[in-house]
Amino acid sequence: MSNEAESIVLTASGEDKVGLVEKLTRAIGEAGCNIEESRMTAMAGQFAVLMRVTGSWDALAKLESRLPGVGEELGLAIVQRRTRGTKAERPLIPYVVEVSALDQPGIVNSLANFFARLRINIESLDTDAYPAPHTGAPMFAVRMTLGIPADAHIATLRGDFLDYCDGQNLDATFEPVR
DSSP states (O other): OOTTSEEEEEEEEEEOOTTHHHHHHHHHHHTTOEEEEEEEEEETTEEEEEEEEEOOHHHHHHHHHHHHHHHHHHTEEEEEEEEEOOOOSSOEEEEEEEEEEEOOTTHHHHHHHHHHHTTOEEEEEEEEEEEOTTTOOEEEEEEEEEEEETTSOHHHHHHHHHHHHHHHTOEEEEEEOO
16 A cells, blocks of 8 residues: 555444454454555453544445444444555664663653654554562563664764763663564
8 A cells, every 4th residue: 555545543442352353353344445554452341442443434424424333333433534655755774672671650751752852753662560580570671662863873863862871870772673
């Protein structure tokens, strides 16, 4: 599918139960649409999905008209928005950053602030809290994918980021997506 294709980006959330993904994706397929990208997860008994769905104009219209009923049937709050793909203003290189540390409030905001000040977009972000092996100390992990401008000096950026993490007592890696 071209970046210029029209699509629907939808979010849905509600109580997690067996069969939600099957019923939601069936409704999308029955409308004649295709799931291009999606992120789905269940947390603390709640289900959430973010997806981009493509199709012909009439297939997207059919899906849009059916989604309120599908949401009601499945107990999901669904928000949908028509969109067109966007082209990056400048070429971006995908990098993955992984951080782990003793859990403490503000880690995600601090990392987001570091990259926002440099005008680097966070394209995806996942976090997890877990007990440290052997000690059980509360740990926190962050994995994010960044879109780094191709004209950025990567060695300097990596060094500045790792210095920042050392100052915050964060263990980190900064690597290109493979």
